[in-house]
Amino acid sequence: MADYRELWESLDMDLEKHDELCQVLPEFYGDIYMTQEKRPEGMNYFNFVISEIHGLRIKELNEHRKNGKKVFGSFCVFVPDEVILAADGIGVGLCGGSEFWVPDGEKVLPRNMCPLIKASVGAKISGTCPYFQSADMLVGETTCDGKKKAWEILEDYIPMHVMDLPQMKREKDKENFKDEIKIFKEKVEEVTGNKVSAESLKETIKLVNNKRKTLQRLYNTRKAENLPISGKDALLITQVAFYDDTNRFIDKVNELCDELENRIEEKVSVFKEGTPRILLTGTPMAIPNWKMHHLIETSGGAVVCEEACTGTKYFERLVDEDNEDLDSQLRALSERYMGINCACFSPNDGRIDDIIRLYKEYNADGVIYNSLPFCHTYAIEYKKVKDALEKEGIPVIMIETDYSLQDAGQINTRLEAFFEMINMNKELAI
Ligand code: SF4
Ligand code: SF4
Structure with missing residues (x-):
């Protein structure tokens, strides 16, 4: 990585500790990603993004900040990027996925x-994540x-805005979330100094929908019988979606999809025939x-x-683009976001329907x-999901694990037994 020390210093980072993190990440990535065979050429861009994860993108964010733009860090897919972009702000996903924090x-x-909450808070208070350090709010x-409750602790370190997400999906909850998006819009306007107009919001609704459609195109390639890309690589792309410049990301993923669609036609697969296909939820x-992903794909699954x-x-869900006034646009945003079936809702039967539908769409085996x-x-929520899947005859196991690799051997053994059972079922069905 080029020398970004001056930049990191200007962000008030703990450089010594950050060096420790920078030392482990390349090897970790190399072991997991660069050992894969037949990777698509288009993954080179994502290798580059990771090699520069604390460098180039941070430099870009800070150049934008020097030009007066504001950066908003978020932790959940319920925070509407459309609103941030419509006020000429930049949104970055911040959830901590590393044991380091x-x-x-x-x-x-x-x-x-x-661990996701502990790592997110740890990343901020240790001053070792340049994305947290680049966020204005x-x-x-x-x-x-x-x-x-963690937000109450984090707000001692950095300005915070908290959106109140309803826990049910009744009509009044959708209205409430629409109000929350409106309050968020006003906060974003205050921080950026820019007004969100119906015109600007219409444009960013289209832009974020395009990003979603691009990811849908990528995921559609994974429905093919011969898998043109590993699950690990697909996951990496989705993770990068939370950080990267939206337009560049759309272009790069579309380039990769051209390659993947060719691979499907030419019957190129990154897994050997008959590898058990897994839906991860x-x-x-x-x-x-x-x-x-690494454990599954090194234990005989895909x-x-x-x-x-x-x-x-x-x-998966798009925001309705055919609204001309702010009030209807906010309602459309609420409709789309409240369609997400997170386990924090009660009841959450929509998630069970999603899992069964996706299992069929992606031709999964378990x-x-x-x-x-x-x-x-x-x-x-596992109990309800398990009962519903068993009723459908869909094999399922639950694996509870944190970020450390201590239980890797034990998980491998369980996975191998699960895949063996799937293979036996397949043979019996022939
Ligand atoms: S699981 Fe639920 S709370 Fe967590 S990021 Fe997803 S939507 Fe947000
Ligand atoms: S919903 Fe679960 S995984 Fe997500 S932050 Fe809360 S406890 Fe962690």
Whole structure:
């Protein structure tokens, strides 16, 4: 990586500690990603993005800030990017996916909390994440209890705005969330000094929809019988979607999709024939959490789809583009975002329907339900999901794991047994 020390220093980072992080990431990435065979050429761009994850993009963000733009960091797919972009702001996803930040999070949070929250808070208070340091404001939400209480701690370190997310999906909840988006719009206008107009919002609704359509195109290639891309690579692309410049990301993913669609025609696959196809569902996998994908794909399986926030929840539903006034646009945004089936809602039957639908669409052979420890909403919801899948005859297992690799061997053994069972079922069905 080029020398960005001056830039990091200007962001008030703990350089010594940050050096430790920079030392481990390239090797970690190399072991997981660069060992894959037959990777598409188009993945070179994403290799480059990762090699420059604390460099070039941070430089870009800071150049924008020098020109008066504001950066908003968020932690959840319920924060509407359209509003930030319409005020000429920049949104970046911040969820911490690294074990590196957990001990710092534990300095101010109880240990028995989800690692995603601990890592997110740890990243800020340790001063080792340049994205947190480049943010002018963080945007939290009242999704799970852990997050909403963590914001009260984070606001001692950086300005925060918290959006109140309803926990049910009745008509009045959609109206409430529309009001929340309006309040958020006013906050964004105050921070950026720019008004959001119906014209600017119409444009950014289209732009973010285009990003979603591009990801839909990418995911559609994973429905093919011969898989042109690994699950690991697809996950990486979704993770990068939260950070990258929107237009550049759309161009690069479309270029890659051209290549993948050619591969499908030419019957090129990155997995050998008959590899069990897995739908992964559960808690978000924030960068650099590649653990479950890596374990699955080195134990004899292939991930064909993620029913997760770093997956279909991020891009599946589009916002209605045919509204000319702000009030109707805010309503359309609320409709789209309230369509996300996060486990923080009760009831959340829509998620079960999504899992069964995706299982069929992606021709999956089994479902792996992945949950971070101490994520009560997702862990409790497993019972209903499991019952529904068993009723449909869909094989499912739950794996609860954090970011550390201590349990890797044990998970491998469970995965191998699961894939063996799937293969036996397939043979019996012939
Ligand atoms: S799982 Fe729920 S709370 Fe977590 S990022 Fe996704 S939508 Fe937000
Ligand atoms: S994984 Fe679960 S506990 Fe952790 S932040 Fe998301 S919803 Fe909350």
